[in-house]
Amino acid sequence: MTNLKLISESKSFGGKLGFYSHPSSTCNGEMRFAVYQPPQANQNSVPVLYFLSGLTCTEENFMAKAGAQRYAAEYGLMLVAPDTSPRNTGIAGEDDEWDFGTGAGFYVDATEQPWHQHYQMYSYVVQELPALIAANFPTQTEKQGIFGHSMGGHGALVCALRNPQLYKSVSAFAPIAAPMRCPWGQKAFSRYLGSDGESWRLYDASELIKQVKYHSPILIDQGTADKFLAEQLLPEVFEQACAAVNQPLTLRYQEGYDHSYYFIASFIEDHIRYHALAFEEK
Numbered sequence: 001m002t003n004l005k006l007i008s009e010s011k012s013f014g015g016k017l018g019f020y021s022h023p024s025s026t027c028n029g030e031m032r033f034a035v036y037q038p039p040q041a042n043q044n045s046v047p048v049l050y051f052l053s054g055l056t057c058t059e060e061n062f063m064a065k066a067g068a069q070r071y072a073a074e075y076g077l078m079l080v081a082p083d084t085s086p087r088n089t090g091i092a093g094e095d096d097e098w099d100f101g102t103g104a105g106f107y108v109d110a111t112e113q114p115w116h117q118h119y120q121m122y123s124y125v126v127q128e129l130p131a132l133i134a135a136n137f138p139t140q141t142e143k144q145g146i147f148g149h150s151m152g153g154h155g156a157l158v159c160a161l162r163n164p165q166l167y168k169s170v171s172a173f174a175p176i177a178a179p180m181r182c183p184w185g186q187k188a189f190s191r192y193l194g195s196d197g198e199s200w201r202l203y204d205a206s207e208l209i210k211q212v213k214y215h216s217p218i219l220i221d222q223g224t225a226d227k228f229l230a231e232q233l234l235p236e237v238f239e240q241a242c243a244a245v246n247q248p249l250t251l252r253y254q255e256g257y258d259h260s261y262y263f264i265a266s267f268i269e270d271h272i273r274y275h276a277l278a279f280e281e282k
């Protein structure tokens with residue numbers, strides 16, 4: 001495996017869960033990710049589903065907490081979970097805030113100093129990581145999907161809407177659905193992207209959907225007891241934008257669920273099945 005370092009490997013549901021690091025040319029430093037290879041990957045190449053995690057997460061949270069391996073094994077999908085930002089870049093203050101810098105790359109290509117030298121998570125997720133996965137794991141590269149949680153739900157929507165030809169399906173748990181209008185997004189975008197609102201639109205699903213129609217229905221689950229719902233997540237803004245352009249969207253409000261991985265684990269099967277069905281279509 002060229003340039004890939006295996007950090008640990010565990011058998012899970014008949015398949016293999018591996019944690020890797022590699023030198024990233026896009027982020028100009030070491031990056032980490034996790035891959036779950038279902039048992040089917042021992043014989044054949046399989047579709048691949050990317051999961052982008054939320055604020056404060058590493059490549060491990062999803063693999064440890066979502067309970068996704070059981071369903072990835074059942075449906076024969078590979079799961080790939082990247083870290084949520086570069087780490088240990090040496091940028092002053094990178095670890096000071098939980099919602100900016102380390103653990104909070106927001107899946108954008110930063111243009112502002114000092115972040116832009118390393119914080120290129122959009123290009124990393126859309127280009128470098130899939131190329132690395134294709135070169136090192138048995139995947140059907142024409143069958144890719146993407147999903148995520150919170151900041152990662154935002155990232156998944158943005159990656160799919162900007163590259164519909166690369167992703168057959170997209171779904172999200174409690175995404176930051178209109179980042180230009182919420183404090184988390186405004187803080188991150190102003191410091192990663194500067195004050196130019198035009199560049200912000202490229203990373204806001206509720207803006208992007210007005211310009212591009214996505215070829216498949218989008219699935220979003222949102223807990224009603226999520227403490228970030230009203231101020232930070234704003235799914236109703238995305239819902240209205242989809243309605244305005246006739247974009248099919250299934251937005252499900254799940255009664256009493258919060259923002260945690262307990263919520264994600266409760267609906268992970270639905271999401272994996274949704275992606276698996278999209279991969280079956282011609």
Ligand SMILES: N[C@@H](CCC(=O)N[C@@H](CS)C(=O)NCC(=O)O)C(=O)O
Pocket residue numbers: 053054055056057061065098149150151259260261
């Ligand atoms: N640190 C924040 C919460 C951050 C948070 O909820 N992060 C979510 C993503 S936005 C998460 O997945 N955390 C890691 C985990 O639950 O494993 C707080 O104190 O309110």
